[in-house]
Amino acid sequence: MKPEILLVDDEPQILESLRRILAASFNVTIACGGEAGIAAICSGKKFAAVVSDMRMPGFNGVAVLETARCHAPETVRIILSGFADYDSAAAAVNRGSVDQMLAKPATREELLKVLNDAAELNWQRISEKSFRNRLPADLGEMSAEMQVALGRGEFSLVYQPQIHLGTREIVGYEALMRWSSSRYGNVAPSVFIRIAELNGFIVPLTEWALNEAASRLAGWLDDGMAPVRVAVNVCPQHLQSGDLYRSVQAVLQATTLPPELLEIEVTESEEIESPTEFIHQIDLLNKLGVSVSLDDFGSGFCSLSHVERFQVSKLKIDKSLVDGLRRGTNGAIILETMVSMARRLGLKLVAEGVETEAQARMLAFLGCDIVQGYHFSKPLAVDDVPGFHYEPAGLQETGTQGAAASLH
Numbered sequence: 001m002k003p004e005i006l007l008v009d010d011e012p013q014i015l016e017s018l019r020r021i022l023a024a025s026f027n028v029t030i031a032c033g034g035e036a037g038i039a040a041i042c043s044g045k046k047f048a049a050v051v052s053d054m055r056m057p058g059f060n061g062v063a064v065l066e067t068a069r070c071h072a073p074e075t076v077r078i079i080l081s082g083f084a085d086y087d088s089a090a091a092a093v094n095r096g097s098v099d100q101m102l103a104k105p106a107t108r109e110e111l112l113k114v115l116n117d118a119a120e121l122n123w124q125r126i127s128e129k130s131f132r133n134r135l136p137a138d139l140g141e142m143s144a145e146m147q148v149a150l151g152r153g154e155f156s157l158v159y160q161p162q163i164h165l166g167t168r169e170i171v172g173y174e175a176l177m178r179w180s181s182s183r184y185g186n187v188a189p190s191v192f193i194r195i196a197e198l199n200g201f202i203v204p205l206t207e208w209a210l211n212e213a214a215s216r217l218a219g220w221l222d223d224g225m226a227p228v229r230v231a232v233n234v235c236p237q238h239l240q241s242g243d244l245y246r247s248v249q250a251v252l253q254a255t256t257l258p259p260e261l262l263e264i265e266v267t268e269s270e271e272i273e274s275p276t277e278f279i280h281q282i283d284l285l286n287k288l289g290v291s292v293s294l295d296d297f298g299s300g301f302c303s304l305s306h307v308e309r310f311q312v313s314k315l316k317i318d319k320s321l322v323d324g325l326r327r328g329t330n331g332a333i334i335l336e337t338m339v340s341m342a343r344r345l346g347l348k349l350v351a352e353g354v355e356t357e358a359q360a361r362m363l364a365f366l367g368c369d370i371v372q373g374y375h376f377s378k379p380l381a382v383d384d385v386p387g388f389h390y391e392p393a394g395l396q397e398t399g400t401q402g403a404a405a406s407l408h
């Protein structure tokens with residue numbers, strides 16, 4: 001289930017090209033009309049975000065958004081887009097009718113970021129307002145569907161390679177969950193994982209993922225695949241509960257997998273209620289011989305001061321830091337500092353979301369040797385893992401960074 005967004009503009013060609021750009025991540029409704037039409041659309045559908053052009057002949061973007069604000073649910077994010085007319089935008093923000101301003105000309109990345117943030121914020125607001133049984137009807141339905149779906153085998157794991165930049169060899173895989181629902185189609189992990197975290201289903205789902213990843217790896221090793229490490233994602237609440245340790249112990253016994261080939265990725269978050277218990281659980285996993293890595297490092301909440309306390313063995317550098325990498329910029333300086341800090345603390349680093357050879361070279365130059373990202377490989381279906389060989393020859397600049405197109 002992709003987030004629903006509504007785009008309002010007076011030029012049909014612009015709306016069509018925006019729809020194409022955004023279709024992979026969002027269900028896009030486009031509207032080329034004034035306030036009355038918007039009121040009708042907003043009362044019929046729940047949007048995560050509404051974006052409207054500011055100046056349109058015949059109707060006023062601010063008024064359109066004010067109408068949307070009145071007719072849409074209160075969780076909607078209202079975004080004004082336009083050439084910087086900060087006075088009227090600021091007035092609209094002050095009145096509370098607009099949440100955010102997207103200045104034109106906007107790049108594809110900016111637009112995607114604004115909308116992704118809006119969708120994310122929307123989930124947070126929904127979750128704050130309606131915990132567990134008070135989920136809105138469609139989310140409640142999805143929650144119930146998830147439990148049946150696990151039994152029906154609708155969940156699967158895909159495996160994204162992690163490459164050593166020095167040798168260009170595969171040193172590990174991150175297991176990422178997919179839900180191909182017979183009812184909703186392919187549901188984005190950001191959606192179903194969040195719902196599962198809210199309704200508690202994340203625990204059986206993670207146990208399934210842990211068992212699945214460990215037994216697959218054991219099978220590949222039996223078939224003669226060179227040893228690699230597989231990382232499984234775990235949410236912080238689950239780690240804290242203490243149940244994870246027992247599951248990991250059981251899975252290691254059942255599969256006879258060498259513990260050093262299993263890794264647990266956990267994200268630090270505000271949801272960690274008891275840091276002491278969190279640290280204790282990491283310690284127990286370390287004692288089993290399983291390594292723990294801190295995911296999304298540098299993405300916001302996670303701070304350097306916590307790293308030492310948490311006794312993790314690896315930091316996964318968030319894509320946002322990799323995206324900020326340009327020689328001689330602050331992004332490069334931040335990363336360089338992080339690499340030298342990691343070295344001093346004896347931590348390994350993996351950079352995530354590497355999309356271009358230029359980023360890979362910069363990371364190698366800064367001393368971050370292990371990388372993961374679309375430039376090397378998208379996550380692989382289970383059957384493609386054993387035969388996968390990374391071919392470094394003939395690399396091209398294929399990432400999105402160079403292709404950032406100005407929208408209009």
Ligand code: C2E
Binds near residue numbers: 193295352355
């Ligand atoms: P994450 O753990 O940070 O996983 C990395 C995400 O970045 C994955 O998205 C991956 O497909 C994507 N990615 C990898 N390389 C690139 C790249 O070069 N460019 C871009 N734009 N993206 C890249 P995915 O699979 O959609 O997962 C999203 C999030 O859902 C994960 O973020 C993780 O937080 C959560 N998730 C996925 N599988 C699981 C799971 O089994 N358990 C738990 N608890 N969470 C999971």
Ligand code: CA
Binds near residue numbers: 295
């Ligand atoms: Ca991860």
Ligand code: CA
Binds near residue numbers: 295318
């Ligand atoms: Ca991550």
